Amino acid sequence: MARWSQCQRRSRARGRLAPVLAGGLRPHGSGTRPVVSLSSPIRALQEGGARLSALLVVVVVAFGGPSTVRAQSGGDEILVLAAASLTDVLPRVAEAWRQDGGADVRFSFDATSRLAPQAVQGAPADVFFSADDAWMTWLEDRGVVVPGTERRFLGNSLVVVVPRGATAPAGPADLAKVRRLALAGENVPAGRYAREALEATGVWQAVASHVVRGGSVRGALEWVARGEAGAGIVYGTDALAEPRVSTAFTFPEDTHTPVRYPAAVLTSAPHPELARAFIDFAAGPEARAIFEQAGFLVASGPPPPATPPLVASTPDPISAIRISVLVALLATLAGLPVAVGLGWLMARRSFRGKVLLSTIILAPLVMPPVVTGFLLLSVLGSRSPLGRLLAGLGVPVPFTILGAALAALAVGLPLYVLTVRNAFEAVDPHYEELSWTLGVGPRRTFMRVSLPLAVPGIVAGAVLAFARALGEFGATVVLAGNVEGRTRTIALAIYTLLEAPAARRDTWILVGASVAISLAALVGYEALSRRQRRRLEVHDGR
Amino acid sequence: MGGEGWRGLRLDVRVPLEDHPLEVRLESQARSVAIVGPSGAGKSTVLRVLAGVETRARGEVVVDGVTWLDPGRGMVVPPWERRVGWVPQDVLLFPHLSVRENLAYAGAPPEEVTATADMLQVSGLMERRPRRLSGGERQRVALGRALLSAPRLLLLDEPFSALDRPLRDQLSATVRRVAAQRSIPLVLVSHDEADTRVLADERWHLRGGTLEPL
Numbered sequence A: 001m002a003r004w005s006q007c008q009r010r011s012r013a014r015g016r017l018a019p020v021l022a023g024g025l026r027p028h029g030s031g032t033r034p035v036v037s038l039s040s041p042i043r044a045l046q047e048g049g050a051r052l053s054a055l056l057v058v059v060v061v062a063f064g065g066p067s068t069v070r071a072q073s074g075g076d077e078i079l080v081l082a083a084a085s086l087t088d089v090l091p092r093v094a095e096a097w098r099q100d101g102g103a104d105v106r107f108s109f110d111a112t113s114r115l116a117p118q119a120v121q122g123a124p125a126d127v128f129f130s131a132d133d134a135w136m137t138w139l140e141d142r143g144v145v146v147p148g149t150e151r152r153f154l155g156n157s158l159v160v161v162v163p164r165g166a167t168a169p170a171g172p173a174d175l176a177k178v179r180r181l182a183l184a185g186e187n188v189p190a191g192r193y194a195r196e197a198l199e200a201t202g203v204w205q206a207v208a209s210h211v212v213r214g215g216s217v218r219g220a221l222e223w224v225a226r227g228e229a230g231a232g233i234v235y236g237t238d239a240l241a242e243p244r245v246s247t248a249f250t251f252p253e254d255t256h257t258p259v260r261y262p263a264a265v266l267t268s269a270p271h272p273e274l275a276r277a278f279i280d281f282a283a284g285p286e287a288r289a290i291f292e293q294a295g296f297l298v299a300s301g302p303p304p305p306a307t308p309p310l311v312a313s314t315p316d317p318i319s320a321i322r323i324s325v326l327v328a329l330l331a332t333l334a335g336l337p338v339a340v341g342l343g344w345l346m347a348r349r350s351f352r353g354k355v356l357l358s359t360i361i362l363a364p365l366v367m368p369p370v371v372t373g374f375l376l377l378s379v380l381g382s383r384s385p386l387g388r389l390l391a392g393l394g395v396p397v398p399f400t401i402l403g404a405a406l407a408a409l410a411v412g413l414p415l416y417v418l419t420v421r422n423a424f425e426a427v428d429p430h431y432e433e434l435s436w437t438l439g440v441g442p443r444r445t446f447m448r449v450s451l452p453l454a455v456p457g458i459v460a461g462a463v464l465a466f467a468r469a470l471g472e473f474g475a476t477v478v479l480a481g482n483v484e485g486r487t488r489t490i491a492l493a494i495y496t497l498l499e500a501p502a503a504r505r506d507t508w509i510l511v512g513a514s515v516a517i518s519l520a521a522l523v524g525y526e527a528l529s530r531r532q533r534r535r536l537e538v539h540d541g542r
Numbered sequence B: 001m002g003g004e005g006w007r008g009l010r011l012d013v014r015v016p017l018e019d020h021p022l023e024v025r026l027e028s029q030a031r032s033v034a035i036v037g038p039s040g041a042g043k044s045t046v047l048r049v050l051a052g053v054e055t056r057a058r059g060e061v062v063v064d065g066v067t068w069l070d071p072g073r074g075m076v077v078p079p080w081e082r083r084v085g086w087v088p089q090d091v092l093l094f095p096h097l098s099v100r101e102n103l104a105y106a107g108a109p110p111e112e113v114t115a116t117a118d119m120l121q122v123s124g125l126m127e128r129r130p131r132r133l134s135g136g137e138r139q140r141v142a143l144g145r146a147l148l149s150a151p152r153l154l155l156l157d158e159p160f161s162a163l164d165r166p167l168r169d170q171l172s173a174t175v176r177r178v179a180a181q182r183s184i185p186l187v188l189v190s191h192d193e194a195d196t197r198v199l200a201d202e203r204w205h206l207r208g209g210t211l212e213p214l
Helices: A042-062 A066-071 A090-099 A112-120 A133-141 A172-177 A187-198 A205-209 A217-225 A236-241 A272-282 A285-293 A316-348 A356-368 A367-380 A385-392 A401-425 A429-437 A442-471 A474-480 A492-497 A501-535 B041-050 B099-103 B111-119 B135-147 B166-183 B192-198
Strands: A077-083 A102-110 A126-127 A149-157 A158-165 A179-184 A211-213 A231-235 A243-248 A261-267 A298-299 B007-016 B021-028 B030-035 B059-065 B066-070 B086-087 B153-157 B186-190 B202-207 B212-214
Touching: A042 A102, A042 B030, A077 A090, A077 A112, A077 A272, A090 A102, A090 A272, A090 A285, A102 A112, A112 A126, A112 A133, A112 A285, A126 A272, A133 A187, A158 A187, A158 A217, A158 A236, A172 A205, A172 B212, A179 A187, A179 A217, A187 A205, A187 A217, A187 A231, A187 B059, A205 A211, A205 B030, A211 A217, A217 A231, A217 A236, A231 A236, A236 A243, A236 A429, A236 B099, A261 A272, A261 B021, A261 B066, A272 A285, A316 A356, A316 A442, A316 A492, A356 A367, A356 A401, A356 A492, A367 A401, A385 A501, A401 A474, A429 A442, A429 B041, A429 B086, A442 A492, A442 A501, A442 B030, A474 A492, A492 A501, B021 B202, B021 B212, B030 B041, B030 B059, B030 B192, B041 B059, B041 B086, B041 B153, B086 B135, B099 B111, B099 B135, B111 B135, B135 B166, B153 B166, B166 B192, B186 B192
Parallel strands: A077 A102, A077 A126, A179 A211, A179 A231, B030 B186, B030 B202, B086 B153, B153 B186
Antiparallel strands: A126 A261, A149 A261, A149 A298, A158 A231, A158 A243, B007 B021, B007 B059, B059 B066, B202 B212
């Protein structure tokens, strides 16, 4: 076993936010049945359509359009899935590597327990940094990591933190007196180390009843930093990075499995050679200096070289807004024919299995979005037949903007279909019958009567789906990850920024953008719904 | 076709309406048939059966020697191939189209549209939306739209209900003239005996779910 040394570094705080629930908006139930209807003319319709398409063009151009999509999938850059406790330090290592002639690196940071299943599902990532051996072994057992590429050069300590200024427990026995004790999730490495340490020191029974679980270790840290929990068990580096907490004591190494960060190349790696080179660099002397500066334990090696420049690892709000709008537009446009087709089918046809179809369409409205995301990942992940086929065609879904759009679409589709269905139901079927008797068959009747009369309602549905897509979180994070500059949308960026209080201003920019776009969409929806009702209005006085 | 050799109508149809079943047995060689009866008797349903939009209808419909509804095979001729000029009671002009576009909906050439509009005295309203028409104007436009679809059979459901007396007489005279000129047979539904006397050669009474000659 190598010798481990410890250093320290200045702060950065992290936290996390419970995913915001999607608003359960109910489309407008328009039960009006026009009798003799005379209403707003085709000109308004055409103007409306022209305005909308002009807007779409502007937005697509302004936000980079399809070229952005293209840029995501190619190029010499690697994707690293890494434990949340490495959020601060790994991007700086990556920057040093890039300056040293390495490639660009993108990261998806999360609890190891959340990343590992993504890797098994075939996330097209190159490198995996686990926060314990157990998860790495789990990955090995599933043949997800390339044998022989695994390196163990990084370690950490386990500490108890309290809110800054609070009375610090002197030892494990005092933890029983703390109001709430924050730990990482049960399957998260930090949560498991903590449980081991508490059991080894004989206090688990005493504290178990007031344990609260964050998702990743950073979630637990944030609870302590906010004073929600009286104490928490986190890594030594987390305690150093968060100025709002202070360290009470460190658990002795013999009370828990040593904290290690095994790193390995994934078998699904699009760039295995670069992946190997990045791990080698991270295990080398230059990276060692960065790790030590951040407080990590590092296996001994040659003396550290000069410290490379710091690189900020906070999300870029402008990039997040761009990605969000692009994702929402893709979802809205791709969903349009689907919503119109299904909405019309639900409004006008009765067929075997209608209830089943309706249930399937509406399910994402009530299912947790993460479940929707998980199901999508099961179907489209690169280990599934369909996912393999898509990847073979050059359109991989997981961890791409396409995946983000699909997740947003799946979650937004119920509102879309419901609104469009209402729009068609509000059109008196007698218009269609009348059109038939005038010698116009069902298909042309749909184009000339049903569709034009329902257009405001259809656009209202699109607006609602767009707004819902903008707010999507749970399904996106599962299917598309949280990759800066690629799939990190507004919601994901806010989620990430809440772990970096240094960036309050950016957080507020994103929160403001999110609220503004959502409200604008709702105002637009209301206006369009009113127009839909007016369009079908019975004339004044018969 | 409704030419000299008009072979008449034969209906033997049952429609399961919500409150009572409608049994319609009608056989007529007349070029102009009226169905009278109290409101709610199912008069409009008879026209819907002829137009082919009453999907609950079962039985037989033969018009001018052609089978439209067959007891064994169901609907033989769909509504878009029947060429009936249906003017429903609720008029139902397409609200998103102008008067001109409504008149031309079935694809008549512009000269015919203009001529028909002149005949029905709506040529001053061509660019208006239906919402901005009076009840009488809308009825005339709906009649024009039906005539411009080159119908083999005209179905009129309370065609003059929204008109006052002078206009009503004037329009019923117009309908009579046009139907005769183009030899289009017609089926007329009304609760008003006066209308039917001007237009119909033969009158039937719908009562208690069945039809009887009057």
